[in-house]
Amino acid sequence: MLGDFGVGKTSLVARFVHSAFSEKYVTTVGVKIDTKQLEPTEPDAPRVKLVLWDIAGKSALDSVKLSYLQGTSGVVLVADGTREATLRSALYLLMQARQETNPDLPAVLLVNKFDRLDDWEVTAAMLVELRKSMPVFEASAMTGEGVEVGFKALTQALIAGAR
């Protein structure tokens, strides 16, 4: 999970793994590990266990944060729709991550806080452009909208890559 601070990475993980949400903002220090076992949706599909590394938010990765990326299989980029700057941060973080690990590192973008659409600074036109380069999902950790589908999209990409 990569993204600027306060975009809702931890909340998205909590929603995805525990189906829970809290309004209270608690900053993440270092990295928080969580796991989620995904049941196969088709008979021949493999069982997948996702180990989620929820990395403390920053607009750029320092050496400590970069060390967390070793061995990563894919990235869930997170931006806050109400703060356009976090979208740029997310894209910069992806660039750093790909430089550090694998230039073709699979990634999906979750633009969080879709429940506050009235406050969004990120426009639909921006997302149209971004969709040309990666899967993009409008998501809300609060309502759960777009969360599961976003994580599953990355999972599918990982499975496809493994084949």
Next chain:
Amino acid sequence: MSAELDSNALPSGSKSNLPRAIQDYLSRAAIAPVDSLLLSVDNNWQWLGYVGDLARFSLADTPPEEIAALLKALCIGLPRLRGAALKHIGLPNGRFVDLHLFSSKTGVHVLLLDAREEVEKTRVWQQSAQETELKSYEKTRELRKQRNSLSEVRKERDVLAWALALAQARSGQLRHELFATGAAIEALAEALERTERNAPLHRSAAICNLEAVAHALEKLSVAQISLTRNRNDARPIAANAAACASALLPLLMFAHRRASLSTPQLSATLKLENDTLRLSAYCGNSDLTARESGLVWERKLPASSYRAEEIDAGIAPSWLPSDLALVLCAQRQTSMGARLTRQFDLALGLTLVLSVPLPKGADANTVEFSTATAPRTRVALAVGARCWLLSLDQALAQIVGTAVESRGLLLEQPIYVDGLLAQLMLSPPQVLLIDPNLPGAAKFAFSARSAGFSGLIIALRPVVGGAAVKAAFDATCESLSASAITAALFA
């Protein structure tokens, strides 16, 4: 709680039971062994054993194979060098550790160091700093909103200032017209005096004028005219009477309810009373009897025939008769070869741009409503274009259906369920009509745009009123959402 590691993996007899290399590592880093837990796995990440207190790291109740699997997940990608480290790892059980990896002949040693204290310290200042920044951002956003509001208010003020200036100019014009009218009355009085003096000579001419007015009006109104007049022998139209009659209708159009005109031969008044247009014309010739000198012409406005037009335009049925009269007059004007474009402000507070720029000979009004793509401009849609309507309001759907289908468009009303966006994108219609009262409609519109839907998005804004829902098409995209969907988005 402690246990011996595999004797091959760890040397026995040392003071802390930790391998010498790891003890040296801890000493160099000034880390107390009590804060550490050494876990060992083989090269296939199978559990070998541990040294330290599992309970201190909340791992006492975790099965060894689960711990081994966790270690594998944590260390994946880490180089197996002495002391390869990851700081501030939050384990699924909530404990924070620093992780150090050591390779051995039999596998891997993973040294966990308790990092709770350091993480908590970091959390305190980091939380404070980030909350401050987020609050600052929110305040900036509020400020920006207020600036935008201020800008809007200033624009509105400028518009009002313009309106005021125009009104003042109009007021001056009215004063001038009043003065001119006064002069005309004086002239009329003189003319009447002359007429009275020459009454016998003008008798037949006056009757002729009255008949001419009636005849002209009859010609203007193609059907359903109820005309009461005192004589039946309509004669050829006198030039002044025809001019009088044709002048009255446009006058009424701009005066709304009453228009009057006087000539030396007669005075005529066209009035709108409820849904009836009434013309009264009188000749001041004293040689004529009362019956002979008066003419009354009435026309009940064919409101029912305009009903379809009202629905077509999406206007509520409470359109005032006066507005109907205006439409009627506008129609007559166009049939007389005029071109007219005018904006009506209707009683519901809606704005309808009604234009009648029809070529000579055409006999229908064109009522246009603005669209989300370009407010208050016409949008050409080919006959057969598909429209999607997203609404659960069947009354609204019926009204919209009438409006849309009468324009030759095909209306589809898909079921509002998950996966609708994919359905939309699979076979996108040209127009997406959205009921803003439908929960999630604004989000759907945004998602449609961001997914690349390039058709029109029109918000339908119903006005609640009784069983028959009064609907009006409001084409401004702002109706969907105050700020999220901007005009630029639809450019």
